Amino acid sequence: MVQLFFIRADMSPLEAIDNGGDSAICGDCQHRGTVIDGRVVDRSCYVDIAKSVTAVYGAHARGVYPVVSIDVMAELLRDRRVRIGAYGDAACLPVGILDSIMEHVEAKTGYTHQWRKRPDLAKWCMASCDCDADYVEAKAAGWRTFRVRGENDPLHVREQICPANDEAGKRTTCHACIACGGTSAKARVDMAIIVHGAADKVRAFHSHTIAA
Numbered sequence: 001m002v003q004l005f006f007i008r009a010d011m012s013p014l015e016a017i018d019n020g021g022d023s024a025i026c027g028d029c030q031h032r033g034t035v036i037d038g039r040v041v042d043r044s045c046y047v048d049i050a051k052s053v054t055a056v057y058g059a060h061a062r063g064v065y066p067v068v069s070i071d072v073m074a075e076l077l078r079d080r081r082v083r084i085g086a087y088g089d090a091a092c093l094p095v096g097i098l099d100s101i102m103e104h105v106e107a108k109t110g111y112t113h114q115w116r117k118r119p120d121l122a123k124w125c126m127a128s129c130d131c132d133a134d135y136v137e138a139k140a141a142g143w144r145t146f147r148v149r150g151e152n153d154p155l156h157v158r159e160q161i162c163p164a165n166d167e168a169g170k171r172t173t174c175h176a177c178i179a180c181g182g183t184s185a186k187a188r189v190d191m192a193i194i195v196h197g198a199a200d201k202v203r204a205f206h207s208h209t210i211a212a
Helices: 013-019 049-061 070-077 095-101 132-140 199-211
Strands: 002-005 034-036 039-041 081-087 107-112 126-129 145-149 159-161 190-194
Touching: 013 039, 013 049, 049 081, 070 095, 126 132, 132 145
Parallel strands: 002 081, 081 107, 107 126, 126 145, 145 190, 159 190
Antiparallel strands: 034 039
């Protein structure tokens, strides 16, 4: 899948995390962690910033990526399968820009933690939910959802385990599945996954969920 990254152009991703500047591309997502004395603590975001995101930023800073218009971007994505937000949240874009560049894609996946503030993204993105309360609220607002749950948390009636994850035996890939495309996708079920990743990220996730 084509991967869309939302990254600040004026500072490295690691710098943005440590000074809170990542709010420009991640909004108020609780998984950003808390900045204390110039360092972030309790960060539970699953994205490995030091690898792919930093590499993409470095390539941008060296001028590797051309600057193109919205119309050209739309043509580059025509008939492609696209992941909206390999890093960052689509909510950092005006929905008109997203509508324009996604107009001719074949299929897409997308997730947003800003679903309470950006109902206009429901067409393209799943509401990222971190607990049952999030799920209930998002469903009432008309979203399809992708919920991260605890190991012993049951599925809701219209939820299924993400089939591309270890938990489901990796029966398929995101590129082949394409279920996580918001309300414009053909799929109508909601997705769920058990929290996973590095132990410190899992602990931070649970602490955020309990606090919420």
